[in-house]
Amino acid sequence: MLSWRPRRGYALAVGLMSGTSLDGVDAAVVRLEGEGLDTTAQLMHFHTRPYEEPLQEALRRLCDPAQSDVQTICGMNAWLGERFADAVLEAVREAGLTMDEIDFVSSHGQTIWHMPEPPAGAPYLAPSTLQLGDLAVIAARTGKPTVGDFRPADLAVGGQGAPLVPYGDLVLLRHPERGRLLQNIGGIGNCTVLPAGADPDDVFGFDTGPGNMVIDHVVQRLSEGKLRFDEGGELAARGTPDSRLLAELLLHPYFLQPPPKSTGRELFGAAYAESLLKHAAELGLSDADTIATATALTARSIADACRYLVMPRCRIDEIIVSGGGAHNRTLLRQLAELLPELRVLSSGEIGLDSDAKEAVLFALLGYHFLLGIPNNLPKVTGASRPALLGKLALP
Ligand SMILES: Nc1ncnc2c1ncn2[C@@H]1O[C@H](COP(=O)(O)OP(=O)(O)OP(=O)(O)O)[C@@H](O)[C@H]1O
Numbered sequence: 001m002l003s004w005r006p007r008r009g010y011a012l013a014v015g016l017m018s019g020t021s022l023d024g025v026d027a028a029v030v031r032l033e034g035e036g037l038d039t040t041a042q043l044m045h046f047h048t049r050p051y052e053e054p055l056q057e058a059l060r061r062l063c064d065p066a067q068s069d070v071q072t073i074c075g076m077n078a079w080l081g082e083r084f085a086d087a088v089l090e091a092v093r094e095a096g097l098t099m100d101e102i103d104f105v106s107s108h109g110q111t112i113w114h115m116p117e118p119p120a121g122a123p124y125l126a127p128s129t130l131q132l133g134d135l136a137v138i139a140a141r142t143g144k145p146t147v148g149d150f151r152p153a154d155l156a157v158g159g160q161g162a163p164l165v166p167y168g169d170l171v172l173l174r175h176p177e178r179g180r181l182l183q184n185i186g187g188i189g190n191c192t193v194l195p196a197g198a199d200p201d202d203v204f205g206f207d208t209g210p211g212n213m214v215i216d217h218v219v220q221r222l223s224e225g226k227l228r229f230d231e232g233g234e235l236a237a238r239g240t241p242d243s244r245l246l247a248e249l250l251l252h253p254y255f256l257q258p259p260p261k262s263t264g265r266e267l268f269g270a271a272y273a274e275s276l277l278k279h280a281a282e283l284g285l286s287d288a289d290t291i292a293t294a295t296a297l298t299a300r301s302i303a304d305a306c307r308y309l310v311m312p313r314c315r316i317d318e319i320i321v322s323g324g325g326a327h328n329r330t331l332l333r334q335l336a337e338l339l340p341e342l343r344v345l346s347s348g349e350i351g352l353d354s355d356a357k358e359a360v361l362f363a364l365l366g367y368h369f370l371l372g373i374p375n376n377l378p379k380v381t382g383a384s385r386p387a388l389l390g391k392l393a394l395p
């Protein structure tokens with residue numbers, strides 16, 4: 001249907017990522033060139049626009065069915081579009097470019113609900129997912145074609161609608177000789193498995209469970225709102241994970257469920273973190289031990305997924321960490337201890353900045369959408385066929 005081609009042989013795009021940790025919107029100015037598996041993406045500038053605390057709180061309420069309402073969902077959808085457009089304009093200015101030089105914007109949107117499997121027996125519900133940040137608003141404010149809303153097309157052909165990043169990982173980060181496990185640790189943890197010399201049929205991936213979501217909640221509650229997260233993992237480093245609580249937390253059925261699978265705040269949000277806090281209090285754990293246990297939960301769930309769901313299927317030589325969790329030194333130390341046979345690297349060490357990675361990959365998803373190249377991986381999401389993920393708004 002679309003006959004778009006980059007006007008100069010390459011395209012300049014702004015990729016936007018606003019993830020499940022609800023900490024802000026990331027904007028990557030990216031130069032894209034080539035097609036299919038030969039596409040290259042070069043990061044030119046990375047900009048983060050943090051969400052202020054009242055906005056974070058409003059978004060947390062929006063993600064909670066007990067506190068959310070349709071008026072707020074409707075209004076915030078357009079309002080977030082304005083905020084995302086501001087992030088685009090700021091990123092392009094900081095990059096020393098003008099908007100005339102930019103070809104398109106590609107936005108993930110703010111997930112407020114993700115329901116690949118609606119509750120059994122509930123009437124009128126279909127597999128679905130909802131990302132806010134109106135594409136028409138972004139297109140109008142930036143004056144650029146704007147691609148987004150990637151997930152529904154995968155759900156519509158029977159997929160989970162997540163994770164989508166493995167597609168970009170395959171294009172940009174496959175290695176001819178080394179088996180790679182790419183582990184993003186954002187609000188949720190998600191992994192991509194790239195066997196050595198991977199082609200699309202070999203790649204798989206899934207959400208491993210909580211990334212920083214539970215740690216953040218525990219830190220915020222124990223600090224009575226003074227801290228947003230455990231900077232560098234320093235608080236966790238002062239404590240010792242409690243093996244009884246950890247064993248109990250790991251009983252959650254999600255962890256050993258076979259892929260394809262995806263999750264979010266619906267399973268590992270406030271209710272889950274509050275039950276962790278309650279059990280920690282019953283066991284008389286110190287704040288430091290409680291935070292160390294929440295951190296160990298993320299490390300163990302990632303390491304167990306690697307050992308029991310990935311390694312039996314594929315040789316892995318290195319694990320490459322990205323997302324905000326890559327800054328948590330305690331988490332990385334625990335992970336390295338749990339997987340001593342693997343090299344643990346950060347995404348930056350293989351050439352794609354850890355913090356910018358997802359925004360770059362969403363620019364790539366938008367680029368392939370515009371080129372008409374199916375940009376889902378059925379083996380990852382469980383979709384019945386390749387599909388063209390994305391919707392387009394024109395200015
Ligand atoms: N310096 C740091 N030390 C420790 N943790 C950090 C640091 N910086 C960021 N983080 C953690 O990373 C989180 C943000 O990660 P990121 O931006 O990758 O998530 P996201 O993109 O919103 O989530 P997702 O990828 O699940 O959609 C913060 O909430 C915090 O917990």
Ligand SMILES: CC(=O)N[C@H]1[C@@H]2OC[C@@H](O2)[C@@H](O)[C@@H]1O[C@H](C)C(=O)O
Pocket residue numbers: 019020111113114129161162163164165166186187188189190207262263264358
């Ligand atoms: C529905 C949704 O927004 N899912 C996110 C979330 O954050 C991490 C993990 O859960 C992953 O499934 C996904 O994001 C990344 C970008 C993805 O689709 O690959």
